[in-house]
Amino acid sequence: MREPGFELRRLDVGEGSAAAAAGAGVIEVRGEVDADNVADAESALAELAAEGPIVLDLSRAAYFDSAGFAMVYRLLGRAALAVVVSPDSPLRTAATLIGLPLHDDVAAAVDGLRSPADATARGGAGTGR
Amino acid sequence: VGDVVGHGLQAGTTMSQLRSALATAALAAADPAAVIALLDRYARDVPDACCATVAYAVIDAEHARVEYTCAGHPYPMVVRPGGEVVWLTGGRRPPLDTETIPGPPTAATDEFPPGSLLVLFSDGLVERPGESLEVGLARLAAAAATCADLPVGAVGDALLSAMVGAHHPRDDVAIVAVRPVGTTERTLVESLPASLEAIPRVRGRLRAWLRGLDLDEQRAYGILLAVGEAVNNAIEHGSGLDPRKTVGVEAFAGASGQLSVTVSNSGRWSGEPSDLGRDPYRGHGLKLMRGLSDEVKTVCSAIGTRVTMRFGTDTLGQ
Numbered sequence: 001m002r003e004p005g006f007e008l009r010r011l012d013v014g015e016g017s018a019a020a021a022a023g024a025g026v027i028e029v030r031g032e033v034d035a036d037n038v039a040d041a042e043s044a045l046a047e048l049a050a051e052g053p054i055v056l057d058l059s060r061a062a063y064f065d066s067a068g069f070a071m072v073y074r075l076l077g078r079a080a081l082a083v084v085v086s087p088d089s090p091l092r093t094a095a096t097l098i099g100l101p102l103h104d105d106v107a108a109a110v111d112g113l114r115s116p117a118d119a120t121a122r123g124g125a126g127t128g129r
Numbered sequence: 130v131g132d133v134v135g136h137g138l139q140a141g142t143t144m145s146q147l148r149s150a151l152a153t154a155a156l157a158a159a160d161p162a163a164v165i166a167l168l169d170r171y172a173r174d175v176p177d178a179c180c181a182t183v184a185y186a187v188i189d190a191e192h193a194r195v196e197y198t199c200a201g202h203p204y205p206m207v208v209r210p211g212g213e214v215v216w217l218t219g220g221r222r223p224p225l226d227t228e229t230i231p232g233p234p235t236a237a238t239d240e241f242p243p244g245s246l247l248v249l250f251s252d253g254l255v256e257r258p259g260e261s262l263e264v265g266l267a268r269l270a271a272a273a274a275t276c277a278d279l280p281v282g283a284v285g286d287a288l289l290s291a292m293v294g295a296h297h298p299r300d301d302v303a304i305v306a307v308r309p310v311g312t313t314e315r316t317l318v319e320s321l322p323a324s325l326e327a328i329p330r331v332r333g334r335l336r337a338w339l340r341g342l343d344l345d346e347q348r349a350y351g352i353l354l355a356v357g358e359a360v361n362n363a364i365e366h367g368s369g370l371d372p373r374k375t376v377g378v379e380a381f382a383g384a385s386g387q388l389s390v391t392v393s394n395s396g397r398w399s400g401e402p403s404d405l406g407r408d409p410y411r412g413h414g415l416k417l418m419r420g421l422s423d424e425v426k427t428v429c430s431a432i433g434t435r436v437t438m439r440f441g442t443d444t445l446g447q
Binding site for chain 1: 325326328329332346347350351353354357358361364365410413414416417420421
C-alpha cells in the first residue's frame with residue numbers, strides 16, 4: 001500500500017577518474033525522502049560516509065523535502081561529503097532556496113571534497129550563518 | 130443543524146438535550162427520516178422543544194450522495210462543481226413536537242460528488258427585518274456560488290460577511306460546510322491522519338492530480354514540495370503528531386491560471402519559525418513554502434489553522 005521509499009545507488013566511478021583518485025564513492029539518491037523515512041536514509045548514508053568520502057547526487061530523486069535537506073546538513077557537519085544537484089534537476093530551485101552548498105556535477109563535487117571551503121562559497125549563504 | 134424556539138439558558142438547555150438525543154438516535158438508525166422520527170418522539174417529553182427545527186444529512190462517501198431530511202428547517206444547499214447552487218428541498222416534515230399523528234417518514238437523496246460543497250445553516254443567516262425569506266435565500270445562493278473554490282474552513286466567514294456584514298443578526302447564526310474527499314479535474318480534497326506515515330499516500334494523489342493539469346515539470350515539483358512542507362508542519366506542529374487528529378488538503382485550479390492549495394488542521398500554531406521548536410533546520414520548510422509559491426497566508430481561528438498558498442501558472446488558464 002505504501003508508496004515506494006528511496007534507493008541509494010552506488011555509481012561506478014570508473015578507473016582513473018577524479019572520484020577514484022580522491023577515494024570517493026558516488027551515491028545517487030532515487031525515489032522519495034521525506035519526514036517519514038528520513039531516519040532510514042540518514043543511518044544508511046552515515047554508514048556509507050563512515051567508509052570514506054562520498055559524493056551525494058540528489059539530482060534524480062523524485063522527492064526530497066526539508067527533512068531530507070536537514071539530514072544532508074547534519075551529514076555535512078560530521079562527514080566528508082559533497083552534494084550534487086544538477087542545474088536541470090527539479091530539486092535545484094529548492095536546494096538553492098535553502099542555500100545548500102551544492103555542485104553542478106560529480107567532477108565539481110570531487111573538487112569540492114578536496115577544498116570544502118570553496119564548495120560552501122559556491123553553494124551560497126546556507127551553512128555559515 | 131438545529132434551532133430551538135427562544136433564547137437564553139432555557140433554550141440552551143433544550144438544545145443540549147435535543148443534541149444528545151439526536152447523537153444517540155443517529156447511532157440507532159441509518160435512515161435520516163427514522164433518526165428524526167426518534168428525535169421527535171423524545172422531543173415530546175422535553176420542555177420547550179415544541180417547534181424546534183432541524184436539518185439532518187448523512188453523507189454517503191462511497192456512493193457520492195447525501196441523504197437528508199428537514200423538520201421545518203431551511204433547505205440545506207449543495208454548491209456543485211463550477212458554482213451552480215442546488216437547494217435540497219426534499220425530505221420535508223413538520224418541526225419537532227408539533228404533529229399529533231406523525232406522517233410516514235420521508236428522506237430524500239441528492240448527488241454529492243467530489244468538487245461539491247454542502248452547506249447547512251440556521252435561519253439567522255438569511256433573515257433580515259422587513260424582508261421576505263425568499264429574498265434572503267436568493268442572496269445566500271448568490272453568496273454561496275462564489276464559495277465553489279474556497280477551502281471549506283473559509284466558507285463560514287465568507288457567507289457570514291456576505292449575508293450579515295454590518296447588520297447585526299437578530300438571531301444566532303450556525304453554519305456547517307462540508308466538502309467530500311476526492312478529486313475532479315480542477316479540485317482535489319484529501320483528509321489524512323496527523324501521522325508521518327500518511328504523507329506518501331497523499332503526495333502520490335497530489336502528484337497524479339498535478340500531472341492532469343499539464344504543468345511545467347519544475348512548477349509541478351515546486352507545488353508538490355511546498356504542499357508537502359505545509360502538510361509536514363500541520364502534522365508535526367499543528368497536530369502534535371496525534372494520529373487521531375486530521376489534516377485537510379484542498380486544491381483548486383482556477384480558470385484564471387491561479388492554483389491555490391490550502392492545508393488545514395484543528396490545532397493552533399502561528400505558521401512562524403518561532404513556533405517550530407528548536408531544530409535549527411525546521412525553518413527550511415517555511416522558506417521553501419514561501420520561495421516556491423507566490424503567496425503564503427496563514428489564518429488561525431477557533432476551528433484551527435489553515436495555510437493557503439497561491440501559485441501562478443502559465444498553462445492552467447488556456
